Amino acid sequence: MKYPGRMIITIIFTAVSLFTLSGCSLVGGKTTPTPYPNDGEEDPFIGVPNPASFYCQEMGYELEMRETDQGTEGICIFPNGAECEEWEFLAGGCSIEWSFCQRQGYNIRAGEGMAICTFNDGSTCPEYDFFIGECQPPQD
Numbered sequence: 001m002k003y004p005g006r007m008i009i010t011i012i013f014t015a016v017s018l019f020t021l022s023g024c025s026l027v028g029g030k031t032t033p034t035p036y037p038n039d040g041e042e043d044p045f046i047g048v049p050n051p052a053s054f055y056c057q058e059m060g061y062e063l064e065m066r067e068t069d070q071g072t073e074g075i076c077i078f079p080n081g082a083e084c085e086e087w088e089f090l091a092g093g094c095s096i097e098w099s100f101c102q103r104q105g106y107n108i109r110a111g112e113g114m115a116i117c118t119f120n121d122g123s124t125c126p127e128y129d130f131f132i133g134e135c136q137p138p139q140d
Contacts, residue, residue, distance in 0.1 A: 050074070051128060052086035058131075059100060090128060091115055100131040 056063045056076035063086065064075045074086035076095070084094040092099065092108050092115025101108040101117035108115050108127060115127035125135035 050086075052090040055090050055100075055128060055131060056086050059098070061098065092127065099127060101127050104130075104137075106137065 053063055053074050056074065061079075062077040064077055065072050066075055076084050076086050076089045078084070078095055078098045082095055082098075088094050089099075091113055092110035096102055096108050096115070099108050099115060099117075101115065104117075106120070107118040109118065110116075111126065117125050117127050117130045119125070119137040121138050123138060125137075129135045130137075
């Protein structure tokens, strides 16, 4: 045997190739998708393209999409002609008199990302959760 090093390299290459190919499926073989971990809770925003747009439109207000230097933004237009950026409106940062909470007779304050509705007994609920029925005011 004139080249023993070449024989060792060939054996190693063959072994690596076999291990690599053993991980491949045959043509037409079925694959099993890896399931997504589910903690049992549903996301309330699944199926809703944009919660702020949904909130504005479902409240009966006009939603106008405008191009800005930062991209497209949604503007919620109220019956009195006042305007508010849709996410700012959902966060309670403007036009709170048109919010779902306020229209139901409760108090609202700006929150971090979403307005907070305060009921008559002092309990609170995020505005959007109250709007979609995830929480209710306490019964008197």
